[in-house]
Amino acid sequence: MRRVALAMLALLAACSEPRSYLVVVIDAEPALRAEVDAIEVAIRGSTEQRPVERIDPAIDPLPLTIGLEAQGALTPVIVEARALGGATARVTRRVRTGFVRGEIRTVHVRLEHACLDEPCDAMRTCIAGTCVDDAIPPASLPPWTGTIDDAGTPQDVDASAPFDAAMPLDASSEDASTADARTEDDAGPPPLEPIPGPIAAGQDHTCAVKDARLWCWGGSDEGQAGAANGTAAVELDITRVAGVCAGMRFTCAWTLEGEAWCVGLMNGATGPVFRSASKRPLMLPAGTRARMMACGYDHACALLDDGRVTCAGRGTEGQLGDGLSLDAPPSAPVIASLDAAAVRIGAGEGQTCAHLEDRRVVCWGDNDLLRAGGPMSFAEIATPRDVDSMPVELASTGALAGGGGHTCAVAGGQLYCWGANTHGERGCLPTSPRAVATAVPGATTGASEVALGLDHTCVILGGAVHCSGDDFYGQTGRDPAGGTTDCTMVAVTQLAGETATHVAAGRFHACAILAGGDVACWGHNQRGQLGAGGADGWIVRRSRLP
Structure with missing residues (x-):
């Protein structure tokens, strides 16, 4: 075996920093070696690109083992081998x-050899003759069973072990032996229990589910509201819908059978990651189904029935959770590096959060204004991190939500939030950002569901919708003559005495589904996102889906 000493892919930090290594093992099937002239290996990270290694398969021994060391910031690594x-x-x-x-x-x-002359699209790679997602979450990589010598060279690999014995399966591929073992009398997967998501709001569009049909209205420049472009609700071409979520200019929905679909535009760091005016699938790992989805501003995640979370869209602030901070299209989503199964997810501008089955709440992504719950020293959190002081019992489907600069969750009938509070979106508390989950004054009993806009918060308390935060467009629904400040959690004025079952918040508007079936909306209405004509403001507009 050929070994290459460790290369530094990050700046050296203090000696007290834990040392982190990645051992890259390159091999080629004998049948392939006989048909190619050379093998090139390129390794690059966010701080340095290594020189290309060139191997003559007729002379140089394989496998080739390359050691990498990182200290301080854990940079993404891309390994590419070409025959x-x-x-x-x-x-x-x-x-x-x-x-x-x-x-x-x-x-x-x-x-x-099965991948000979089988090209794959961006962010896909060939395994066993099939193009699959090229991302592997760092937490799923197997440990190195050898040692690292004083010169930084990997040693003592078990050459007798099958080469691929420790290789994790790609998230979107299936073990061939497992597939071959399936029989006709296989009982199949257990019944799916999708988590309902009956209403969602984006930048200037709104969507709702009725009788498993998806309706949207408001702005639809990118197809996010289907053929709608105004106040009239239009049905989207997605059937048997269980729930919906909305981003800035896209919409995603999950079905009763566990399919995941998206339509519209997700912008990445340098341009669109996804753009389609007709529905396109979010590709799920083989054998899995989506129980629910959560939409951020330009990314979307699906909670799978095996407890994993898969994400696509903009990823450069870490919001996809795989540790790489790279964009990923819905055709090649990545798996978030969770250390326990998730039971619920939520997303905001650049942050994503999950409630885990071990009763923790974790977040990842853009930590500006501490919206991801990390300390001030963390600009972004590329893999999930526990939110401090978050009580363990979350309430309902809509009990976890992200906004522009803040994130909230409902636990034990109380609303807890962290992140920004410039506009009173976390209630009448100090306006400085806070990373620790803190109970919101005025929302300490009867809370069941929460929704967040850019800088406003709406929560259902005892069946009534209450809101706080920025009210420039009337998005908190309060009568301006009432004399309350923006930070006060007050009931939506024109819904007094009415019961709401679900609530949603867009960038500058909010909506609720009422017990009688009406959809009520208030706030910004430039594109008809309130479902009825009229100016912006606290006046509630009511509509009823067909």
Whole structure:
């Protein structure tokens, strides 16, 4: 075996920092080696690009083992191996992954004959003749079973073990032996229990589900509201819908069978990550189904029936949770690096959160204004991190939500929030950002569901919708003659005495489904997102779906 000493992919930090290693093992099937002239290996991270390694498969021994060390910031790592015929890449195998702090993990990259002349799209790579997602969450990488010597070279690999014995399966692929073992009398998967999501609001559109049909209205420049472009509700071409979520200019829905669909525009760091005026699937890992989805401003995540969370869209602030901070299209989503199964998820401008089955709440992504619950020193959180002081019991489907600069959750009938409070979106508390979950004054009993806009918060308390925060467009629904301040959690004036079953918040508007079936909306109405004509303001507009 050929070994290469460790390369530094990040700036050295203090000696007290835990040391983190990644051992890259490159191999090629014998049948492939006989058909190619050379193998090139390129490894790059966010701070440094290594020189390309070139191997002559007829002379140089394989596997090739390369050691990488990172200290301080754990940078993403992209490993690409190419088998060349002349100057042409006949096989390309790429892995997007990263480091696990204080641990030695292994990433196996194997060039296979089945992938000969099988090109894949961006963020896809060939395994066993099939194009699959090229991302592997760092937490799922197997540990290195050898040692690292004083020179920084990996040692003592078990050469007798099958090369791929420790290689994690790609999230979107299936073990061939498992598939072959299926029989006709297989009982199949257990019944799916989708989590309802009957209403959602985006930047300037609103969507709601009635009788498993999806209706949207408001702005639809990118197709996010279907053929709608005004106050009239239009049905989208997604059937048997269980729930809906909305981003800035896109809409996603999950079905009773566990399919996940999106339509509209998700912008990435340098341009669109996803753009389609007709529905397109969020590709789920083989054998899994979506129980619910959560939409941020330009990203979306699905909670799978096995407790994992898969995300797509903009990822450059860490909001996809795989540790790489890279964009990922819905055709090739990534798996968030959770250490326990999730039971509920929520998303905001650039942050994503999950309630885990072990009763913790974790968040990841953009930590500006402390919206992801991390300390001030963290600009972003690329993998999930516990939110401090968050009580363990969350209430209902809509009990976890993200906004522009803040995040909230409902537990034990109380509303807890963290992040920004410039406009009183966390209630009448100090206006400085706070990373610790804090109970919101005026929402300490009877809370069941919460929804967040850019800088406003709405929560159902004892069946009545209450809101606080920025009220420039009337999005808190309070009569301006009432004399209350923005930070006061007050009932929506024109819904006094009425019971709401669900609530949603867009960038500058909010909506609720009332017990009688009406959809009530208030706030910004430039594109007809309130479902009825009229100016912006606290006046509630009512509509009823067909």
